[in-house]
Structures are given as structure tokens and as C-alpha cells.
């Protein structure tokens with residue numbers, strides 16, 4: 001292996017194509033032995049991975065610096081800490097999550113039939129990752145798939161080659177190679193991987209490649225978890241705290257130089273506060289980077305020339321006006337956080353996802369107009385942000401869908417590894433992180449175990465069919481509608497009885513509370529005048 005002269009990290013090395021099918025076959029053979037089904041085995045693998053991350057911290061930091069100029073602080077917070085927490089979350093919870101679950105709402109007469117749900121591993125999982133958070137976005141699906149008891153092949157992005165080699169090292173040093181394997185490469189390697197049969201494919205990347213992956217998976221009816229991109233809107237109304245909106249939104253565009261799939265691509269700002277908001281954005285940029293973005297020790301770079309050129313072209317082709325930043329330097333793929341004021345959704349700044357430190361701003365006059373723009377630009381974005389009154393934000397939430405959303409902040413909805421992360425519509429399918437990863441990489445297998453002695457109770461299903469038996473079953477389990485043919489609620493004796501018992505409310509919990517309050521009040525009253533019994537007897 002040729003060592004890179006400047007680093008302890010070896011130069012990027014493609015996995016030989018002819019080794020790939022055998023690697024997958026080996027995992028399939030292991031899965032059949034049931035080795036990864038053992039919960040303690042999974043826990044030990046995750047513990048080893050945890051220590052591998054910890055012991056390779058310096059290499060992880062170095063690789064992120066070399067791939068993305070990601071500073072040590074961001075490397076720690078958004079990659080290393082994240083992955084360690086994800087490991088710990090799984091290690092501490094697998095035993096609980098892997099337990100059989102009961103089926104919700106089983107009718108009384110079926111309770112003895114022993115229905116339960118077993119979370120079983122799917123088999124061999126392929127995870128294909130993107131370049132922007134090489135550790136977080138490759139290790140999180142890996143950790144979830146291991147926790148759920150699968151064998152896993154990971155293919156990280158070739159666009160962050162140093163990180164890819166550190167990931168390979170983690171596999172070599174920490175994980176059982178019979179169960180978990182790593183493939184390094186680009187298009188040919190991924191294509192060959194996609195020729196193999198998997199039991200689930202988890203893909204993180206752009207929509208274009210996402211479609212290729214989904215098509216290929218469809219050929220063998222392989223389920224997919226697609227974590228894609230989108231054109232994420234932010235709404236800022238005149239009621240928003242403009243200083244806070246500028247600060248929080250700018251944060252997610254300077255973080256990792258905006259190479260964050262859940263950051264906004266455009267901000268819709270109410271026209272009357274547009275100039276004040278632009279002022280706040282510019283002030284905030286100076287606060288974040290007092291010596292300018294180029295000199296900031298915290299600021300990352302675009303990953304490579306292809307992405308630098310792509311984002312530059314969006315700005316160069318725009319008919320809008322640069323209202324924040326604008327400088328760039330191709331020599332190190334530096335791009336200043338940049339905002340472009342546009343007035344057309346067909347503008348180059350509005351028609352594609354920037355996936356960089358660049359976003360557009362459009363003014364609106366009414367919230368309805370802003371909602372209409374967002375639904376035209378991308379009706380199913382990955383994320384959405386709304387700054388305004390609660391009523392305005394609720395209106396935005398109910399009128400524009402998205403994978404996830406945060407009100408009055410940047411992507412807080414996905415800032416902890418426990419909340420489900422996933423898109424909707426064109427921004428992806430399925431979700432993962434923590435418990436949701438465990439579910440995503442498990443099959444929920446329903447198992448029933450009716451006792452032999454109950455055979456006479458279920459006689460109804462057997463031939464010769466018997467109407468009296470069916471009538472008896474109906475008498476037990478038929479559910480009478482409490483609504484008429486127009487969908488209106490029928491208010492019979494049960495309804496009024498319920499109303500009285502719940503003291504006018506709907507939920508049984510609050511009814512209980514009201515009864516408790518009533519009882520306490522009655523007791524206090526009784527204790528006070530000693531005449532409760534007399535009063536009740538009246």
C-alpha cells in the first residue's frame with residue numbers, strides 16, 4: 001500500500017473489482033450461520049467500533065481536514081462525538097429494542113393467541129455513503145445495521161478519499177471481517193456492488209444516483225433506504241426575530257461550508273423586512289468570521305473542483321444580485337458564504353440544490369405567496385425552516401411538507417442522533433438514527449402461537465362452515481359504528497354516558513384527572529364542614 005508522503009493515512013486504494021462478489025458471498029454465508037443474530041456479538045462489535053473511533057480520533061480529524069478542510073472542532077462535534085453517541089445509544093438499548101413486542105390493540109377474544117412482533121435482521125445490507133460527513137453518514141447506517149443483526153458492506157464516497165481510507169482502517173481493526181466488509185471505490189465498484197443481491201440498500205447521496213440505486217434494487221425487489229437531497233426553504237416573516245433568524249440560518253450555511261443536506265437552499269423573506277434581514281446576515285457573518293471567511297480557522301472548503309465549479313456556475317449564471325459574500329478562490333476551493341437576491345424561481349440559484357455555502361433570497365408580500373413559491377420550487381424538500389409567529393409557522397408546516405422541520409432555528413430537528421432522519425417524496429424514503437435505524441434494518445415479523453387447547457374456540461374457521469359459530473363470533477367481536485352514513489357521529493346512550501363519565505372531556509386521562517380533582521374538592525369540602533355525607537344524602 002503506497003503511503004501518502006504527508007500523512008499516516010495511506011493513499012486511496014480501490015478495492016479490486018474481482019474481490020467484490022466474493023466479499024458479499026462471504027457475508028451471506030456468515031449470515032446464514034446466525035452469528036450476527038446473537039445480541040452479545042452485536043454489542044461486542046459496536047464496543048470495538050466505539051474504541052476504534054476513539055483510538056483513531058487523530059486520523060479521523062486529519063482525514064477530514066485533508067478532504068474538506070473541516071476544522072477539528074466540527075470534526076469533534078458533528079462526526080466523532082456523533083458516532084460515539086450513536087454507538088453508545090445502540091449498545092445501551094439493543095437488548096431492550098430486540099425484545100419481542102406485543103401487538104397493539106389486539107381484540108380481547110384474540111388475546112390468548114399469542115401475537116407478538118419479533119425484530120429480525122434482514123440479512124446482508126449494503127450502505128453507500130456520501131462525502132460531506134464521511135464518518136457520521138457512513139458509520140450511522142453501519143451502526144444501525146450491526147445493531148439490528150445484519151451483515152454489512154459499506155461503500156463510502158471516493159470524493160473524500162482520506163476519510164475513506166480511515167474508514168477502511170476502522171473495519172480492518174475493529175470489525176469481524178466475516179460479517180462486515182468495506183469496499184473502496186467509485187462508479188465501477190458501486191455498479192458491481194449493485195449487481196450483487198442484498199437484503200437492504202441504504203443510500204445517502206443525490207437524487208440522480210438515488211434513482212440509479214432504486215432502479216437497480218427494484219430488479220431484485222430489494223428494499224431501499226434513500227437519504228437524498230432537496231431544495232430546502234426557509235421562511236422569514238416580519239414577525240420573526242430577524243437577528244436570531246439571520247444568526248441561526250447563517251450557521252447552517254457556514255457549517256461544513258454549507259455541504260449539509262439539511263441546510264436551506266433559499267430564504268423567502270417578507271419584503272418589508274428584507275433590507276433589515278440582509279443587514280443582520282452581513283453583521284452575523286462578521287461576528288462568525290471577524291477576519292473574513294478566508295482567514296477563519298473554522299471554515300471548511302468545497303470538497304473538490306467539480307463541486308466548486310458546479311456551485312460557482314450557479315452564481316455566475318444567476319440574474320440576481322449578490323447581497324452577502326461573493327468572493328472565492330479556486331486554488332483551495334474556497335467559497336465565501338454567499339447569498340444572491342433573486343426574483344424568479346427559474347433563476348440558476350433556485351433550480352438546483354447548492355450543497356455549498358451559497359443560497360438565494362427571494363422577497364414575498366404575503367405568506368400564501370411564499371408557500372406557493374416553496375411548493376413550486378420543491379414540493380417535497382428534505383428540510384424546512386420557519387421564522388415568524390407560531391400561527392405563521394403552523395400555517396407553513398401544514399402547507400409545505402418536508403422530511404423534517406425546525407421552527408425558529410436551523411436544523412435542530414436532526415441535531416441529535418436520536419431523532420429520525422429521512423426525506424419525503426423526492427427527498428428520500430425511510431428514516432434512520434438510533435431506534436429508527438434499528439427498526440429500519442430489522443424485519444418486523446409477526447408471530448402468533450395459539451394454544452392447542454383453544455382449538456374449540458376457533459372452530460369457526462374450520463369446514464364444514466357453521467353459521468351459528470360465525471354468529472357467536474360476531475356477537476363477541478362485531479364493532480358497531482358510532483357514525484351514520486353521512487359520517488356524522490351518532491349520539492346514543494353510550495355517547496352521553498361517556499360524556500357524563502368523562503365530565504365533558506374526550507380523553508380518559510384528563511377525565512381521570514377531573515374525577516380526581518372533584519374527589520379532592522369533595523373531600524376538602526367534607527372535611528371543612530363535616531357535612532359531606534349529609535350533602536350527598538340530600
Ligand SMILES: NC(=O)c1ccc[n+]([C@@H]2O[C@H](COP(=O)([O-])OP(=O)(O)OC[C@H]3O[C@@H](n4cnc5c(N)ncnc54)[C@H](O)[C@@H]3O)[C@@H](O)[C@H]2O)c1
Nearest residue numbers: 129130131156157186187190205206209227228229230261
Ligand atoms: N439525506 C441525507 O442524509 C444526505 C446526506 C448527505 C448528502 N445528501 C445529498 O447527497 C448529495 C451530495 O452528495 P454526493 O455528491 O456524495 O452524492 P452522489 O449521489 O454523487 O454520491 C453518493 C454515492 O454514490 C456513488 N455513486 C456516484 N455515481 C454513481 C453511479 N453512477 N452509480 C452508482 N453509484 C454512484 C458515489 O461513489 C457515492 O458513494 C446532495 O444532493 C445531498 O443533498 C443527502
Ligand SMILES: CC1=C(/C=C/C(C)=C/C=C/C(C)=C/C=C/C=C(C)/C=C/C=C(C)/C=C/C=C(\C)C=O)C(C)(C)CCC1
Nearest residue numbers: 077078079082132133136137259260261262414415416421
Ligand atoms: C450544556 C447545558 C445545557 C444544554 C445545552 C444544549 C442543549 C446545547 C446544544 C448544543 C448544540 C445544539 C450543538 C450543536 C451541534 C451541532 C452538530 C452536532 C452538528 C451536526 C451536523 C449534522 C447532524 C449534519 C448532518 C448532515 C446531513 C444529515 C446531511 O448532509 C442546558 C441548557 C440544559 C443547561 C445546562 C448546561
